[in-house]
Amino acid sequence: MMAQTFFNIEKAEGEEPVVHLYGRLDRDVVGPLWTTMVRSLEEERPRQIVFDLEEVAGIDTAGAALLQRMETFCANRGIAFFLKNVPYAVDEYFQYIREHSSETLYGQPGPSPDFISRLGQWSVDKISAMGAFVEFIGEVTWSSISLFGRSARSRLYELWYHLETVGAQAMSLVVALSGLMGMVIAFQSASSMKDFGISIFLADAVVIGVTREMAPLMVGVVLAGRSGAAFAAEIGTMKINEELDALAVMDFDLTTFLVLPRVLALALAGPLLTMLANAAGIFGGFLTAVLFLNLPAFGFIKEVKFALTPVQLYTGMIKGFSFGLLIGLIGCFCGLRTGVAPENVAKQTTTSVVSGIFIIILADAFFSGIFNVYGW
Amino acid sequence: MNGDQDNPIITVENLMVGYTGNPVLEEVSFSVNRGEVFTVLGPSGCGKTTLLKAMTGLLPFVKGKIRIAGEDIGPGHRRDAVRRLRSRIGVLFQSGALFGSLTLWDNVMLPLVEFTDLPPELIATVVQLKLDLVKLGKDGNRMPAELSGGMKRRAGLARAMALDPQVLFCDEPTSGLDPPTAVEIDDLLLELKSVLGVTVVLVAHELSTVENVSDRCIMLDGEAKTIIARGTVESLKRESKDPRVQAFFNRKVSSKHLEVGQLP
Numbered sequence: 319m320m321a322q323t324f325f326n327i328e329k330a331e332g333e334e335p336v337v338h339l340y341g342r343l344d345r346d347v348v349g350p351l352w353t354t355m356v357r358s359l360e361e362e363r364p365r366q367i368v369f370d371l372e373e374v375a376g377i378d379t380a381g382a383a384l385l386q387r388m389e390t391f392c393a394n395r396g397i398a399f400f401l402k403n404v405p406y407a408v409d410e411y412f413q414y415i416r417e418h419s420s421e422t423l424y425g426q427p428g429p430s431p432d433f434i435s436r437l438g439q440w441s442v443d444k445i446s447a448m449g450a451f452v453e454f455i456g457e458v459t460w461s462s463i464s465l466f467g468r469s470a471r472s473r474l475y476e477l478w479y480h481l482e483t484v485g486a487q488a489m490s491l492v493v494a495l496s497g498l499m500g501m502v503i504a505f506q507s508a509s510s511m512k513d514f515g516i517s518i519f520l521a522d523a524v525v526i527g528v529t530r531e532m533a534p535l536m537v538g539v540v541l542a543g544r545s546g547a548a549f550a551a552e553i554g555t556m557k558i559n560e561e562l563d564a565l566a567v568m569d570f571d572l573t574t575f576l577v578l579p580r581v582l583a584l585a586l587a588g589p590l591l592t593m594l595a596n597a598a599g600i601f602g603g604f605l606t607a608v609l610f611l612n613l614p615a616f617g618f619i620k621e622v623k624f625a626l627t628p629v630q631l632y633t634g635m636i637k638g639f640s641f642g643l644l645i646g647l648i649g650c651f652c653g654l655r656t657g658v659a660p661e662n663v664a665k666q667t668t669t670s671v672v673s674g675i676f677i678i679i680l681a682d683a684f685f686s687g688i689f690n691v692y693g694w
Numbered sequence: 695m696n697g698d699q700d701n702p703i704i705t706v707e708n709l710m711v712g713y714t715g716n717p718v719l720e721e722v723s724f725s726v727n728r729g730e731v732f733t734v735l736g737p738s739g740c741g742k743t744t745l746l747k748a749m750t751g752l753l754p755f756v757k758g759k760i761r762i763a764g765e766d767i768g769p770g771h772r773r774d775a776v777r778r779l780r781s782r783i784g785v786l787f788q789s790g791a792l793f794g795s796l797t798l799w800d801n802v803m804l805p806l807v808e809f810t811d812l813p814p815e816l817i818a819t820v821v822q823l824k825l826d827l828v829k830l831g832k833d834g835n836r837m838p839a840e841l842s843g844g845m846k847r848r849a850g851l852a853r854a855m856a857l858d859p860q861v862l863f864c865d866e867p868t869s870g871l872d873p874p875t876a877v878e879i880d881d882l883l884l885e886l887k888s889v890l891g892v893t894v895v896l897v898a899h900e901l902s903t904v905e906n907v908s909d910r911c912i913m914l915d916g917e918a919k920t921i922i923a924r925g926t927v928e929s930l931k932r933e934s935k936d937p938r939v940q941a942f943f944n945r946k947v948s949s950k951h952l953e954v955g956q957l958p
Contacts, residue, residue: 345858349811378858380812383819414889415823423822425799425834659839661794 325351327358334366336402340373343381343408352384359397367392372403382415390421447655454651458581461573473579480583484545485590491544495536496528496595500602503527508611517613521621524603529630530689533595534637535682540591541584541642542674546649549580550670553653554663562654572654581646588642589635596634600626629694637685641678648674703728703861703893704749709758711741711748717756718744721920724912726861731887731894733908733927737942740916742897743788746865749895750785751776763860781809784854786864790846792838798825798849799834805856824852828882844875851882861893862886868903880906901943913939 324347329335337355341347359367369385385401392399404412431439465473507523553576556562565572600622607613652670656662702725712718719741726732734742747753749760751767760767765779792801802821806812812820825831828848838846847867854862867883868876880903886892887907898904904911905927913923913930915938923930923939931943 345810345812348816349813352813352816379820379823379855380810380816380858383816383823386823387815387819411889414885415827418826419823420826420831421822423818423834424832425797425822425825425836426818427797427799427835657839659794659837 325354327354334364334368335362336368336370338370338373342376342378343371343374343384344376344378345380348380348384352387355388356391359392359395363395364397366398366400368400368402370402371405371408374405374408377408377411379415382412385412386416386419386421450655451647451651454654455647457573458577458647461571461578462582465574465578473574476579477582477586480579481587483548484541484580484583485587488540488544488587488591489594492537492540492591492595493598495540496533496598497602499532499536500524500528500599500604501606503532503599504603504606504611508607517611518617518621520607520611520613521603521618522625524600524607525622525625526630528599528603529596529626529634531634531682533599534588534592534634534641535678537588537591537595537638538641538645538678538682539675541588541645542671542678545584545587546645546652546670546674547667549646549649550652550656550667551663553650554656554666557654557656558658558660558663577650577654580650581643584642584646584649585639586642588638588640590638592634592638593631596631633685633689633694637682640681640685644677644681645674648677701728702726703763704732704895705759705761706749707759709745709748709755709760711744711753711755714756717919719748719914719919722758722914724921724924726893726895727910728893729887729891730909731883731896731907733896733898733904733911734914735898735904735911735942736914737899737916740914741919742899742914743865745914746785746863746895746897750783750863751779781857782859783861783863784857784859786847786850786854786862786867788865788867788869790838790850792846792849792853794838797835797837798830798841798852801838801849802834802853802856805853809857820856824856825849827855827885828852829878844871844878847871847875847879848882851879855886855890855892858890859892861895863895863897865897866899867896868898868900873902876900876903877906879903883907899942901945913942 324339324341324343326338326340327335328338335358339351369388389399503524504520507520507527508517511517511520511523553562556576562572562576565575604615604618604622607618608615649670652666652673656666704726706725707723709722710717710720711722712720722745734745736742744753748755749762755768757769762779763782765775765782767776767779792798793804796804799821802824803817806817806820810817822831822834825834828851830845830848830852833841833845833849838849841849851864851867854864862883864883868879871879883894883896884907887894894907896903896908898908908927910926911924911930912921914920915922923934923936925933930939934940
């Protein structure tokens, strides 16, 4: 319970002020006392100040902090500071605190670095991360070559397991998203095509839009959010729990054992899911055309057959494969770069998703340029 | 000092934790006096940590009564009793449970900023004092991941003590620490008790810590699911005939491993 009145400043004419304190000198009361004292000492600048603790019933660390801080405050301003009638319990507590106190505030955070320093640090971090990523790609390539040796058989089981988690279990999500995307493309194209009287070419728009672009991109986003993040979190947690160290001392090659099965699984799942997304997307477009836009079903199917050339499928699948590979590499790389502190897992997981999505869009732009050059 | 015996700060009556029909603990009753170090002993898996969680309001219990620093918590009591209780207790977790994204300084400062109206200058002084008390005065700007196990434990203690609690609960404060570091923690707990008047409830199976610091103790047993012995450590060690208590205090290898001719 808070004390009723906790301090009183007595100041007789021509004499130095005496501060009487009452009750418990604890964290509930020292805040206002400190503010008042600082203000009145700054204004009046007495030669000395006396704290009379006769009526003080108890003290806590905040109270001790006040006395200690007040002493320093007065010393810095040339004011003599005295404690009077200190009860035994309070004195014992205060002495104990003083004995152990270092007085300097060592850990208090200093000013944060300026913009230029932060920019510099950021650039150095990014460049070193990029260097490490290139090195990592080299390692993965090397171990995938050496995989054809002794341990291929045991890795096959791992690959199968991961293929199921990242591929089969993502199917429903991919079907739902791509189906909706096909519907969106159909709706968006319908109005402008109607104006030109070429509504039947809606099928072409859906096929090209879905197979070349939307299907691989949707698969990429799903893989980055679902599997890339899971890889980063999984490997990161293993690092925190020293499981990676345990594997290393048992002479497991981390890249072959942890990274390769995951990356290969994603690289395989990418084109497979893209095929599924193609089917779902075109079906979504078909449903929209027939049910909402009153186009003839047979005409739509005929047009799809015409538009769906192998090149459209291959380009999409090349993208799907590359996106899977990139996301797998980034997910595992982020997981392995996790620091020793547990919160780094969350940080690396976020990084893996953000970089994953960024890099697949970058790759998408790159592929679109290449395909354009070759006329695919 | 065995605390103020007429004025228990914690009373636990007929406590049952777990599920009806499958309790982890049942019929647990004891009281802790103000200003003493009270230890809950027992082998791993006997429900020590469960009891600690029930006492700190982290684990709801089936029946019984827990009264700590004037607040009744448990079935039928309001949630705000637990909130009021938490402003009067501190908990030192087994791992230290420091927030990994904050420096030590910020870890200790967090409760002070959140739950007091102290001006920033005094908060800074209190944080420094708390870190000084656990001998981490110069490590305030380090991150928890950079600390050794013993330092984490001490930092956890500084944070648990940030708001000057009346009762400090410690879950295995010295397990896994080397003997000199463990003794440092023991010393700190004793200082908190004698100088700051804190009541300490300790959950432990480290015998040396138990012997060093505890005034009274109870022992739990996993199969009996309740208290099997109570008293001072010395009295349990010397006077108890219970084989479970003896097995806990007298660590001996099975006689079949002793070489022929070697005295057991």
